[in-house]
Every structure is written in structure tokens, then in C-alpha cells.
Amino acid sequence: MTDSRGQASCFRILLCLITVLVFSTVTALAQLSTASLNGVVRDSTGAVVAKASVTLRNSDTGVEHNTVSNDAGTYVFSDINPGRYTLKVSAPSFSTKQVSDFVLAVNQTATIDIALVAGAQTEVVSVEAVTEQLQVSTAELGTVIATKQVNELPLNGRNFTQLLSLTPGVAPISVGQNSMGGRVGGFAAPIAEGAAFSFPSINGATNRSNYFLTDGMNNFAAFLSTYAVPPIVDAIQEFKVVSHTDSSEFGSVLGGVVNVVTKSGTNQFHGSAWEYLRNNAFDSQDSFNPIVQYHQNQFGGAIGGPVALPALKHNTFFYFAYQGFRYNKPIRSRILVPTAAMYGGDFSSYCTAGFTAGLCNNPGQQIYNPYTTVPAGSGFSRTPYLNNQIPVGNNPGDIQPQIVTFLQSVLPAAGSFDPVFNSNAFDADPNTQHQNEYNVRLDHTFGQKDSVWFRYSLINSDVLKPTSLPGLQTTDTIPGRNWGGNWVHTFSPSLQLQALFSRTTVSDNAYTKFKTDLSSVIQTAGFAPGFASNFSGASGWLLPNYQLGNNYVSAGESVVLTPQATDNNQVSVTVNKLKGTHTFTVGANYISSVFSSPLSFDSVGFANGQTGNGNGNGGFSVASALIGVPDSANRRDVAERTRPGGLFSAFFQDSWKATSKLTVNYGIRYDLTLIPPYGTKETFDKSGGIETGDFDFSNGTYVLQYPPPPCTVRGHAPCIPSIMLDPQGNAVACDPSTQTCLPPGTLPPHVVVDPRGRISHNTYTNLGPHLGFAYRVRERTVLRGGAGVVYDNWAAVSQMSQNIEGDWPGIGQLIANNLNVPGGSTAPSGTPTATYGDPFSAGGVSAGLPAPTPFFSGGVNWHYDPHIKNAYAYQFNFGIQHQINSTTTITGSYVSALTHRANIGGVYNTALKPSPLPNPQSRALFPYMIQTFYDRSVGFADYHAFQLSVDKRFTGGLAYQVAYTFSKALDENDGWFGAEGKNVADPYNPRASLSPAGFDLPHLLTVNANYELPVGQGKRYSTGSHAVDYIVGNWQVNGILSVRSGQRYSVTDNNGDPANTGNVGWAGYEQANLVGDPNSGSCPNGAAVHTQTCWFNASAFAAPASGTFGNLRPDPFQAQRYWNVDFSVFRGFPLWGEARKVEFRAEAFNLFNTVVFGSPNGDVSNPSNFGTVTSRANANNARVLQFGLRFIF
Template identity: 60%
Template sequence: MTLLLASGSAKAQLSAGSVTGIVRDPTGSVVAKASVTLRNVDTMVQHTTVSNDAGNYVFLSLGPGRYALEASASGFATKRVAEFVLAVNQTASIDISLQVGSQSDVVTISAETEQLDVSSADLGTVIATKQVNDLPLNGRNFTQLLSLTPGVAPVSVAQNAMGGRAGGFGAPISVGSAFIFPAVNGQTNRSNFFLTDGLNNFGSFQSTYSVPPIVDAIQEFKVVSHTDSAQFGSVLGGVVNVVTKSGTNDYHGTAWEYVRNTAFDARNTFLPKVTPFRQNQFGASFGGPVWIPKLYHGRNKTFFYFAYQGFRYTQDNDSLLKVPTAAQLAGDESSFPTQIYNPFSTRPDPANPGKFIRDPFPGNQIPSNLLDSRMVAFVQGVLPPAGPVLDSVGDNAIDTTPNHQTQNEYNVRIDQNFGQKNTVFFRYSAINSLLTTSGGLPGLVKQGSIPGRNWGASYVHTFNSSLVLQVQYARTTNQDNSATLFTHPPANLDTTVGFSSSFVGGFAAAGGHSLIPSPGINGYASGGENITNVPKATDSHQVSGNLTKIVRNHTLTLGGGFTTNRFESPLSYASLSFAGGQTGNPQNPNEPGDPLASFLLNVPDGANRRNVHETTRLGGLMSLFIQDSWKATSKLAFNFGLRYDRTFIPPYGTNATIGQQGGIETGDVDFSNGTYVVQKLPPPCTVRGFAPCIPGDGTLPAHVVVDPRGKIAHDTLTNLGPRVGFAYRLGNRTVLRGAAGIVYDDWAAVSQMAQNIEGAWPDIGQLIANNLNRPSTTSATPTTSAQDPFAGGGSGLFPAPTPFNQVQWFYDPHIKNPYSMQWNFGVERELNSSTTVDVNYVGSGSRRLNVGGYYNTALTPGPGDSQARAPFPYIAPTFYDRSIGNGNYNALQVEVNKRYSHGLAYQVAYTYSKSIDEGSSGWFGVEGQSLTDPYNVAGSRGPSGFDLRHTLSVNMLYQIPVGRGMRFSTKNSVLDYIVGNWQVNNIFTARSGVPFNVFYGASDLANTGNVSWAQYDRANLVGDPHSGSCPNGSAVGSVNCIFNTSAFAAPAQFTFGDSGRDAFRSPSFWNLDTSIFRQFPFWGEGRRIEFRAEAFNIFNTVILGTPGNDISNLSSFGKANGTANSARQLQLGAKIIF
């Protein structure tokens, strides 16, 4: 009988467990109206109920912990069930058989059945308190433990793969910690949800937690997926629910410090030395009953728990950079391995209509009259001078800007019991993180702050033994404010280079002043000034409730909730990008051109300007559900549920931002009919005098309409998700389980999608230009310079006459929530009183997945004007998100779990799986994207970017059995104290390599109008990439030859390549983290001092990372430029436990 008191969304009270069973007499008949009492061993809080006419009893909404059970009835002896442990999200099924006798007679038995879940078919693994506290964690970030769960792929293709630890709308991550942002059971990295104590702790923009829990304040946590309960939903992947510690009747606490520094670590293979750094992590926790002398003693009623953690990190930066040499800046490009060409000589090829030809630069020497002195001044002003070559990839400069982080975290929890009918808890969590780090170049410094708050309360009222009400409220906020500025900016750079004020000036966040743009030379160091303030990266309120009624052997739950979602962010920056295509041979892809030569000739490939105050109106999620958990027999349980989700996509802009760049007066393309939809109509430019405005007299251009609703997105109204599951007990040691259901994703990337149309026409807050200076039938030679890439001049920008030549991050106005049909079937077997093995087949079919990237490109590759071959020739190709993707996941998952007993605990999690999707494994065309043809999405079907065929995780806690009370004793108390109390802990992980593509990225070789960096034009496969040696003489598998580069060739012009999407794999991965403890007991039971030594990658194994996969980037193709793991790191710690 599964009951997890919860809200109507993924923010369910997942921490709530329950205890259920049937009371019987010696003949096996049910006993009605038996009195059953459940007592929390640590707080002495007890609850009493009576069995109903079917003999069933249920205790609801229980926190994880130690419990004891007692049952009595007239004419029967009292039966006591000895202490047992209830885990997070667990339904413990304990049947009680009463014996004839007096109630004063007491019979005590052990709780033998709570290991097996005989009530539901959820997939999930509980990570217990001792694992959380004792396993080695680099930087003490709990997400590392997510990989201990079957079905978790600890790789990420998402924009937030590192958690935003240095900013960028990120969660507050400690710089020196290991952070995992996984894919769960074949769903995208963003498709997970984070809860603390069952309350929303989700960072709605970055799709991870908003406030990280302090490890020493964690009671335990669980990752739940593929559930048969309709109380859970809103995400396709896993729900990560962390339960914090609460106080007990005894005062307990800890104090700790962990230290890392340069002397402890090994050198990374790709660096000349260990970068000097210092890291300290310290804190304390304390909890117990609330006691106010002479006023109040909360024993058995009121409990508190407080935790604080500080983090200090300083690293002396030694980042290697590649910058142009003095000879290169003078026009000597002779070191470039292939011929470069003069873009100003581009002309139609008379022998091949639709193609172009160019003249080569003899000896790869650019004539001085073609060198743009302004660009030389630009690069000399922002990049450091070149020094001697420092490594095999040509790095010749060093950035020594130090990194600093100061972080403080707090957690306070209060639990109150008002008798047996009313309980409430309140928790407040906060973090403040200050960062100073390099902006990518010497002298370019990024300073930021990432504060977060998460607090809430839960109230449970028990009307009687069969009716329970729960209500919840949670508040979650997260900010990410940063400024990246040159400490000593080059004097008068704007005027020296000649940048127009409409490109680099007038930034609101900079007080109307200019910012230095990033030069963006592909293959070289880059960085520019930007100001990113995100006062509302997450801004949500959660209100939810549910009512549970027990009717004989049915547990019926009806619930619902609403969680708000809002976003705000002023952004200011400008950037340029230079590619090789402008100086390459337009008829020979093996001569891809040199980005540096394109820069020196002042022929940019792209530009970006954002000067917006992003805002959204109120959005959110409303959910309703009904659930019936039916215990059909003592061996068979069913779960039936139905859930409805309604996502309110936050409409972009507010009325308060009318007339401001980035406000409500913006628009979006609807490619279903070729129209441009404006949210709110601004006045004519002649009236307002500045953007946003309608050019001319205010008459709308053809194909432009205004949405009368004042918003773009049309919410999906049909998200109904049925659930069904069963659990069947075969004897006392085996359970068969199965479940199926449909779940919808209501959170992944919703906030980011809402703000993507920021500053679009008739506004000018966001300007994007791609594929500049590419030869076309209208202009064969370059027409755009870096000084004024948007042709705005010095008098300011107004919107273009029509919206159809802009490039923006548009989305389908009728975009729908992704959904997944999920199923699983398995068997769990109890091997002994502490060990179980669980084997499951897990499958899913996901639909309406996001497919992004460029759209309205040419329908087919070919010569001539690509835009003329597009579905809507009057609309320029642009980014466009559609909910048309499909995905499938199939897996065998095996878990062996031994609970801690006799000094040993271990978990083994193995997954054999295959995850497939179409063209994208994430969002917006930048997460696992490789869509060759936007009109044939199925043609880019292949392994997901996070597909790992094999994953294995083994963790172990082992107390060495030497010393007093152990198997091996010296029989001498002094010697036992000296040699005893040692513990060893390990986490071993192994997994297959990560998928990747091989593509041609120098130019739009197929001539469809797509952006070349999108990996859309994959290379031709002409040989075996896994054997032989590379042309440079290196053997396959070595640093400079991960795969045989001769096995690939650039596709012919006007064609797509034939190699498959994600058809190749990086090297396989394995790692062992180990810790060893020595404990010194003092002053009685439960008090000890603990010294720890932890080693991460203890054998210092080098696992090469994903190699360079752009066949046109000759300097990096096929070479590893880093490792998939860190070199060995050591962490020392000390802890006082009392």
C-alpha cells in the first residue's frame, strides 16, 4: 500500500514514508479495531491508530528514521515489533499476527519485511546517512553520489554541465568540488527535479538545485524515476529528494574541516605543473530538543537542527593561451598548414555556375595594403603578446589571473508535534557565494555573487485513523550577478579600432557606456567585457496540498498544487566571431581557410549584441492528481493514478518595460504559416523616436500580425498522465514489480525559452548576425566589417523595415511540453537480512522532444542563393525550436544493496542501456546538437549525447575488524585503542566512452544557409577510424591520434556527409576514489574525533577526453586536448562527532 503524501507536482513530499500492514489472529483472520502504536525511537513521538474492518492499519507522512511498533487487541497478547529503519520515500509493510492471551503479555518480534518494497514499482535508490557522511566526496558536493543509482549517466551535454559554478545563471557550486549533472534513464540532463525535504528546491533556469544542501545536514536522499504514483511528475528524468536531519531528544552535533592544497595533488598530463591553490571547507552542526531555561522544554515535542558550512578557495591561475605572433600580425601566415585565399578576389566561377573562385595569397603572405591596422590594434589591445611555444598545440601565452571563492551556507530546521493529530516542520536554507575569476584573458576579471534562498513549511493534520490532510508552502530564489571587465582597459580602444557606438556603446547595465567586445578568433584566446545581472534566475512560490482517505484496503489520495515561475536579467555585452571560411578555397573543403587571416582582413563571420532587461510575467505549473493504492491481497498490491499538468509558460516582458529594450514589445516567427507575431504593438518610430517602434508611419509590414493575447506561447492543455503499477510477493523473500505511465516535462528549459525572444523586432535589444561575408549571388566579396556589423552607424539603431532578416532564438508559438511513455518490470530478491538484489528492465518512448538549431534553411544542398531555396524565401534562416523530436531508451539495470551491518555496507549498480534520439539531446540547438537536415529530423537519429552503453558503480564502507569489540582483538584495552577504529571507504566507477560526431565546421559547405559551427555537416567516413596510425605518425589511441584521422574526409561541396550522428566514442572511463578514517572515541558513547584522508583518482589514471572532432580544424582534429578526469587529488579532514 503505497502512500507518499505529496503535492500535485514533482515537488511532492517525497520525503514522507509510511508504515502499513494487516493485523491477523492465529487462524489468519483479520482483526478489526486493533490498537496499533508507532513510536519514533529518537524523538519518542508516537502515533496511534486502529485497524479497519479489513484489518489494515496505516501510518502516513513519516520522516525517515528509527521506529518501533506495537499492536494490541482485547483477548490477545500485545505484540511489539523491534526497532526498524524507515527510509526516505519508503512504504514499510509489516503484517502483525496476534497470539491469544492477555494484553499485559508482551511478545517481541523483529521487523523482517521492511527491506522489500511490496507496495509500489518505483525505480529508485536510497543513499543512506552513513554513505552520505563517509564516502569520499571531492568538495563535499552530494551530487557525486547520484552516480550510485542504476540508470544514471554522469555525463552532460547541457549548457549548465558545470552547474554554473562561475556564473552564467548557475547554481552556487563550490569551485573546487566535483559536480554531476546527470541524465537519468535516457532523459535529458535538464529533465530532473531537485527537492529538499519534499519542498521545491529547483533552480528553474539552470535546471539544478537552487541551494545546495550541506552534506553533514543530510539524513539521506533518493532518486525516484518511473514511478507508478500520480503524485509525481513534471519531469521526465529523476526526482532527487534530499531529506535534512532533524533534532532528536538527545543533543548531537559535529564540527569539521577539510583541506586541499597544491602539495597534495598530482600534475595534470596537459599542464607543466600543478597550479598552486588552497582550499578550506569547514563547518558545524548541532541539534536536539528546543530548551529555553525556566520557560520551555521541547523534549518529545519541539526539535531543532542547525548547520553552517564555509568554503574558501584561492587558485593561482596558469591557463595556457594561444595568441597571434608578431609575424602573423604582420601578415605572415606561412605557418598555417594549407593555402589561404583572398576574400576580396571572390567571383563567380564561369566554368561552374553557382560556384565561386578566389585567388590564393602566395606563400600565405597577406599584403600590407590588405591588412587592417585597426584589427591589429584591437588584438594588441586585448590579447597578451606571444611568447615561446609552451606545448604541442601551440599555446604561447599564460593567464595568471587568480581565482577566489568565498562561500557561506546555512540550514535551520524546526520540527513541532502538537499531540498526535498535528505536526509541522519549517526549514530555512541559504547560501552566499562570491567569486573572482579570470574572464579568459590576462587583465580581464570576472567578479560575481550567487546568493540563493530556499525555505518552506509542511503541516499534517490527522482527522482520524483513516483521513489525513497535508499542506505545504515553499519559497525558492536564486540570483547570479556578475561583471567581467578589464582592470586596465586599453585607452581609447573604441576610437582606435573605429567601433560604432551602435555596436559597443550605450549599454544600460554599464551606465550607458561602451564595453569591449570579444574578438572571437576561432582557435585563439578570446574574451570580452560583459555585465550579467540575474536578480531572478529563480523566483518561485509553491503552494500544494492533498487529502488521503483509507477505505478498507484502498488508500485514496486527491491533491494538487501551483508553483510560480518568473525570470529577470539585465544583460549587456557585444562579441565578434571569425571563421576560416572567408579565407578558404570555396571549391576545396580541404583548404578550409584561417580564422586569424579572416580577422586581419576584417571579414567577420558573426556578431552579437545584447542590451536588454529580460523580464517575464508570472508563469508556473498547476497540477492535479488522484491516486488509488489498493492492497488486493496480502501478497498483491496495485497502484492506479491519473495526473493533469498545466504549464503556464511565462510570457516575455511586462507592461512596466514598455519602451525599454528587452521589454514586452517583441516578437516571434511562426514557421507553420510564415508569419511574424508581435506580442504588443508599439507606436511608430516617428512618434516614439527610439526602438522598440514600428518603422515609417507604423503600418505593419506584410506577413506581420499582432497576437491579441499579448503573449507568444500557446500553453498545452491536454497533459493527462495515467499511471498503473503492481507489486506481487512470491514467498517472503521475492517481489515482482511492474509499472507503466505517461509523464510530462513542465520545467526543463521553460524559463530560458521564455526569455529567448528578448529584444527581437520591433526592438533592437538582442542582435545576432551569422554567416556574414559569405559569397552569394548578390555579393561575392565581403560587405560587413567588425566596426559596424549591424550597419547601425553612430547615431543609434532603429529596427529594420521588416522583421524577416533578423536572427534570433525563436521558438514555435505552438511548442508543446515533451512527454515520455515509461515502463519497467523487475524482480527483487532478499538474499539475507541485510542484502537484496534488484533486476529491472526499464524502457521509455519519449515524444515532442525539443529540436533546435537553424531553420528555414535551403530545402536541399546545392549551388546558388540558399535563401531562394528555403520554404519562406523572404525570411532569413534563424534559430528555431520545435517540439517534434523522438527518443527511446531500453536498459537492463541491476542493483545489489547490502545495508550496514557487521562493519560492512556496499552497493553495486550496473546498467546496460541504449538511448537514441533525433538530432538533439537537449535544447536550443546547442546541447548534444547535430541535426543535418531540419526537414528530415529522423535522418539524424542516433545515440543520445549522454548515451553510455555500460555503467558500473560500486561503493563500499568497511570497518576494519580490529580492536575492542571487533573480530580481532589484542585483549589489551590500550592496544585495542591504538590499533582499532579504522575504516576504509571506496567509490569505483567505470563506463563506456561518450558519443561524438566528426563534422566540417569551417564554412557552410552544403550551402543551405546553416551555421557551420552547429556540427550539421558531418564528415564522410572513408576508412576504419579505430586502426592504423594518423598521418602525423602517432598510433591510434594516443594523445595526438585518438582515432585515425585518415578515415575521414570532408564532404563534397553542396552535399551532406555520410557519417552517422554520435557514431564515435571517446575512450572508456574508470576511476577509484578512496578514503580512510581513524576514529578516536572520547568521553563515553557516541563521541569521537575522526581524521580522514581521501584520495580522488587514487591511481592517477589518465583518461583522455573527447578529441577534436572538426575535420577543418587541422591543428586539433583527432587530438585530445584534455582529460576526462582530474589528476589525483588528496583531501585531508578532521571531524568531531558528539
């Protein structure tokens, strides 16, 4: 059963708005991917000139747009394709004035006022558009990245997102799950392997809080919050990152709208063909990883021009582009595997302090037999393995031979140990990718009243990627499509309508499997069928991810099929009306969204505590693994699907030219996120289907969408198990054949059913006002300011909506943590009962059995507050812009954002306060509920910045841009699901975790430039000889300089649950104690701080006492400052005619081979690696050289 009331209501609203918009007399056109031009026509005395004829002509296509000035002398051209234009204005008794060859950029609202002088209308006076770069009509933030920069700046892998950081306020640091674009794994964005990819934070918003448009059409992968189909670089005309705008036409995200415009054809045929080559012979040595052989080729071609048919030649244009990518490179991952001695039971090397009477002199490195556990006072006692020698045999507590055989079958043999990288083996399987992209666009003009365009973009990406285990590879296929069209109709010079439709689809099917069938190995190892097989989305057996812990390798098999990773339809309508000095805008937009993905995988993890002394000290995770005593387990087998959801938006905007110097913009926007309800009617009776539920911790209930039948009727999960009540009123299992049970289908206490058949409640109050101004102080100087309320309508909604898959009363998702902890449910007397082969068979949960546990709190999952709301921000900016000369502007702005209802993830329903007392469950908010991941809209974030930019357009052989940001970004939680950046330590007091965001970069500077050397024919330095000029001329250099503060990092205690709150999530929620100065003194090995082996003074930190929180807040420290130069040299070889040439390119990424360290190991519970650096900073690779050859015509 689908709840279609919200969808039908939205379509009715949209239809009504379309009707109103078409017939309204006070509406104006939005310009997401286009530009607009306005101005006032006056005479020499300053009086306005009405009914003046105004013609705007595209210099490349010859297409003309005509209008007349109104009674206020105002003219407006809206929805104009970006490009080079000429403006001509004429009126009786006045000379015609022509403004020649100026540029209109994407989303630009340009103003060119015209002063006519008396004279003959046939007399043409030409002038230069000196100040069209000035932003005199809006207060929005953003920088246009023009065609020359897109096509000629060095791009590693030719992915356009690298250019986002050329805009002030864009921090290229990601703490999100999509930090590398997904790449592979079932939810990936199609990205070329080896390519640099940016998933930035924009103006202090989270990495997920951005939105992507191509030609004004939705091109957004909602699950990953990035683009769906990447545009081919050579098909991009320009793009702009729009943020903090005073226009209500933009919204739905707190960060930036990335607005890409593709090229269209012109009245002459133009195009190019290219190939770029990279291989290991060109690259520099990586200080952290050895060079391996690889080959990369990127090639393609593009052509555009008029459609060569007599009836279409002057008003129909096409553009076509193709790009192929081929890649082959072994990853050569450094990994740590058990040694032969460990397989034989000899762990003496683990004790680095030596032994006395068979006991390790460092108690933290002594290993104990968990099967000898006995109560001792308020704790437990265990027998140590003398000299850390564990016998091999079949008795409990022995090294199990079947586990040794299993691990030796899937892990490589250990080689020599590398202490720098903590590794003793490699995975050198190849990483290959075949990728093909196509883009075609048609533009057509029907006279003066109608114009249309249509674009179709597709990509097919096939990746074969190694994991960290030799022989275990992921095969990933990603097809993506983005297509649609746009129609503009002009009713009159003052009234226009625009209608747009688009469709975006991406699917991603990933199989992670060993090259050889390991079914017999898995069964021989002792894994139960209910744990390692019987998956609905995968046939046969799946090798469990055997997580050895302590930085030892772990990897397993999985199947993740996502036929609808992205599936969107978009309908958008806007209309415009010019009335006096007002330009009004009303628009409506609806984008549907649906998702489906079967998931199948399993894992079992190990920790030190299971072979510790029973009281939290000692033990070794590898020993726990070889004995077969797990700490955690996960099994996921679901058929994820959502019902349709999406986003409905409507806005009103007025741009009012209050005076000749002052423009005031005001408007209001409404955004309604329709959270996709989980499950479809096809998934009734399916694992991970519609019969599932979610916690509501506001009242302590568990909410079901649809109650399934009793287990006595259906016979398998999802179903309502037979129960009875214990003396405390809690539900307990009941066997109908031998016990008196409650009536079949009776729900356990605290379980309720939502009569709507869905969990989430949409937020209907997202109304955001906008106000801004632009005041022209002088001819070349503008003051601008704006404020508005903006909502985050897309961030993580798609992923969040499917997170409850397989929850009670299903068993599609099972997570168990803190297994075999003495005194816990799986080791009540101290002796372990949960086994590695069937870890869910103990403690009341059983994977693969026909019925779920009677307790609705039986398994941890990623839940969310059913009443969760969209985050919103109060955004402000104030700045000044000055045009230095006809091609150069400088802009300085203060930018601020105060975000409320920000997401707080991590684990909830923990103990209300940390305490050393046992049984944290009894101290939970709702003791009858488990601790679980839980996302809530209760957070706060704060951003303040000064932003400076200098923009010089290409003239005299030179173009450059400078972008500098000085900022502070604070938040309590960096992202979603307890998996993105920092997490709050105390979920009941998130403000205690307010600290620098994981993407906070106090200083951020980028400089980019294109420079044609002034040597050769027609240049400043010419020899006068055509032959000599041909040889020495035609050189160009290009570069990008990036300098920024070091990335933020935390120092944490990752040893389980130090605060003893019952936190069952990822280790590392607990901050360490700061007890000294980490930047002073020296390291234990005598090295100075801020070196690779000792980035900070480790003695400045201490683990918090048991049952307490640490005194640090998250992310107080910074890693090494980052700086990088990407550089290229072009040499052109002109052919016949000026428009044809062959161009050779040499590009260097990280030109000076600068090594920038990544964040150090900040786990105070891991003293062997604490404070060491074992990786380079994000996006910092050893120098890579690339050579290219292009033919341009």
C-alpha cells in the same frame, strides 16, 4: 499589460481542490519527503483483527504516532519522517507484538504485517523486521542513499550530486549548457569551485529533465534545471532518486525526482564540527595541465537536539548547520595567440607544405586579399598574398595597425609553441571563491493530531574567476534562499491532511571586465559607439569578444545581471483516507515562476573564408581578423523579464491491497505548464522589452505580442518603421521625407498581432495515467511492474520563454553570420562591406540606430514554436526483488521509455534540400524569412535498459551498494536551442538523425562501500588490552568505484555551411562521410590508433561533397572507457563516553591517478588536430588528496 486569466484560473482551481480534499472521504496523503508504513493485523488463523491499537515510536525523538486497524485489519501511518522506529501492536485477548529498531527511508512505502497470538495483552513478544527493505507496495525505481553514505563516502568538494550516480540508470554525462552547474555567468547554480558536480541523464531522459526537492519543497532552479540552493552535506539525512514510478503523485519530469531530506533534532544533543583542507602540495601531476599553487578550505559545524524549554522539550526539536568555503587557485589556461610575425604580416609559417613561385603548395593554406575580388565565371577570383606576406598599412587588405595595437593591448605575447596542446601562452589569473551556507530546521508536535516543521536554508557565494585572457575576470555574486514549512493534521485514524508552502529565490550578478579601463583602447581600435557602447544594462564601453577562430583565444567583456534567476512560490495540499483495503490519494500543487535579467555584450568573429580564394578554399581566420574582415557578429542589449508562469498539478491515486500478496496501484495526474509570457508592462519602450515577437513557421507568419508605435512617433526602437512595398510585395525601407510611404504604423506583410498579448499557447491536455503492481511471490521475493504516461513540464521552459527578447521590432539582439561571403548581402560583388568596428552597418541592419530594419527577418535569434508542447513518455518497468538476508536485497529490472514530442532545436527555415546551387534562401521553406534557431516539439527518443542493484545496510561494520546498468539511449536531438549536444542536420527530417544520445553509456557500474575494520575493542580482532586496542583500532575505509563506457562523439565538417542549406547556426551540424574503418590501420605519423595523438584513423573519414549531407549519423563513436576510484581512510579517536570522538580523514579522488582521455577532435575540416586528444574525460582529474578533521558528539 499582464495576462492574468490563466493565473487566476489556476488559483481558483487550486482553492476548489483544497476544499474538496479537506472534506473528501476518499483521499490519501502524498509523501514526497517522508515515508509511510502499512500492514494488516491478523490472528494466528489468518483472520483480520479490527480495532487493534498500533503505535509507531521514533527511536531518536521518542515521538509516537497512534492509530487503530480498520474493519479490514489494515493500518496506515502516512507522512512519517524518515528514521529508526519501533512498532507496537496490541488488542484484547492477544499478546502485544513489538517490531524493534527498523528503518523507514525517504519516499518508502513499507509494509509490516502483524500476526497476533492469543495471550495476555501485557505480554510483549519482540520480533525483527526481516523484510522491511523489500518494496512490496510500489513498482517505482530508486535507491535510498542513507546518512552513513552521505556523510562518509568521499565527495570531491562535498557536493551531494556526485552521489546521484550510485542509483542504477543515472548516467553522469552532461551535454547541457549547465554541465558544470553554470558556475559563473549570470545564470549559475551556487557550486563550490573545484567541486565535482553531476548534471546527469536519468533513465535516458535529457539532462534538463530532472527535478529537485528538499524536504518535499521545491528547490529547483528552472533556468538551469538543477537545484537552487545546495543542501549542506552534514545536514542531509538521506535522499533518493525517484523515477518511473507507478504513483501519480510524482511527475512533471521525464528523468528523476531528486528527493533530499534534511536532518531534524532528536531527544539528545548531537552535532559535529569539521574542516577539510586541500592544496597543490597534495595533488598529482596533471598530464594536460601543470600543477599550480592553490588553497582550499571547507569548514563548518552542526548541532541538533531538543528545544531546552520545559513546555517544549519532548515535542520540539531543532537542527542547525553552517558551512564555509574558501578557495584560491590560478586557472592557468593554455591559450593560442597570434605571434609577433603575424602582427607584422608574416603568415609564411601557416603554409606547412612550402611555397612554389610564392604560392603555397597546399591550396587550403594560401591566403588571399579579399579586396581584390572580381567575378570569375560562376564564382569569384582573388589575388593571393605571395608567400603569405601581408603588408602593414591603412589600405584595404593591409594588416591594420590599430587592430594590432588593440590585440597587443589585450592579448599576452606569444611564447614557445606547444604542439601537443596547440598553445603558446597561459592565463594564470587566480580563481577565488568565498561561500557561506546556513541551514536551520524546527520540528514540533502538537499532541497526536498536529505536527509542523519549518526550515530555512541560505547560501551566499562570491566568485572571482579568470577568463582565458590575463587581466579579464568575472566577478559573480550568487545569493540563494530556500525556505518553507509543512503542517500535518490528523482528523481520524483514517483521514489526514498535509499543507506545504515554500519560497525559493536565487539571483546571480556577473560582471566580466578587464582590471583596467580599456575605453580608450576600444575607441582607438575603431569600434563604433553603436556597437561597443550605449548599452542599457551597462555603462561605458564593453570590449567586444574578438573571436580569432581556428582555436585561437577569444574573450570579451559583458554584464549579466539576474536578480530573478530563480523566483518561485509553492503551495501544496494533500489529504489521505484509508477505506478498507484501499488507500486513496488526491493532491494539488502550484509553483509560480518568474525571471528577469538585463544582458549586455558584443562580439565579432572571423573565419578562413574571408581571406580565402572566394570560392570556399584557403584563407586563415587570424589574417581575416588582422585585416578587419569579419565573418559574424553579435550584439545583445536587453532587459529580460517574464510575467508570472509556473506549473499546476493535480493527481488521484489508489493503492489497493487486492490480496495479502498483491498490491495494485493506479492513478491519474494532470500537469499544466504555464509558459511565462515574455515582458512586463514596465518594459514598454525598453530595449528587449514586451514589444517583441516570434516566428510561427507553421504558417509563415511573424507574431507580435504588442505592436509599438511608428518610428516617426517614438523615434527609437522598438517601433514600427516606415515602409513601402516593392513590385514583389516585399516591405522595403521608406523615407517619409522624400518618399510616399504606407501609413505610419503599417505592419509589413506576414506580420500579425496576437490579441492575447503573448506568444506561447499552453498545453491543456497533459493527462497521465499510472498503473503498477507489486506481488509477493514468497516472503522474501517480490515481482513488480509499472507503466505510465509522464510529461516534461519544467525542462528549458524558463530559458525558452525569454529567448525572444529584443527581437523585431526591437534591436536588442542582433546576430549576423556569413558576413562578407562573396555574393552574399554584405559582399554582393565579392568585396567585403561589413567591418569589424561596426559589423551591422552593412546589409540592412544597423546596431544602435533609432529605428529597426523594415524586414522582420532582420536578425537571427533563439525562437521557438508558439504552439510548442511538453514532451511526454510512455514509461515501463518490470522487475524482481529478493531479500538475501535481513540487511541485503538484490533487484533486477527492465526499464523502458518511449518519448514523443521531444525538443528539436538548431536552425530552421533552411533550404528544403541540400544543393550546390547558389542562393539557398530561395530554396527555404519561407524564402521571405531568414534562417534562425527554432525549437519545436516534434522529436522522438527511445530508451531500454536492464538495471541491477545490490543494497546492504550497515551491519557488522559493513555497508555497500552495487548499481549496474546495461542500456541503449537513442534520440534525434540531445537538448535545446541548438546548443546542447548534437543537432539535426536536416530539420525537415529529424528522424535521419536518430542515433545514440550524447549521454548514452551502454555499460555503467558503480560500487560504494563503508567498512569499519574489525580491529580494536569490541571488534572481532581485539588484543584484550584497552590501550593497545585504542591504538590499533577505530579505523574505517570508504570508497566509490565507477566504471563506464566511453562518452559518445561525432565526426563533423565544421567548415561553415557544407550542405549549402543556409544554416547560419553553430558550425558542426554537418556529419562527415565514413569511407573506411576508423579503428584499423595506423595514423599518418605512424602511431597506432586509440592513442593521444591519433585516436582514430583519420583517413577513414572525408568531408562531404558540397551541397550534400554526410553519411554518418551523430555520436556513433565512443571515447576511452572511464574508470575511477575515490577512496578514504578514517581514524577515530574516542573521547569520554561512546558518543564523542575526534576523527581524522584522508581522502583521495582518483586514487590511482588514472588518465582517461576525453573525446578526440572530430572536425574533419581541421586536419592539423583531427583525431587528436587534448583533454581529459569529463570528471577525470589528476589525483587530489584532501585531509579532514572532525569532532563528533
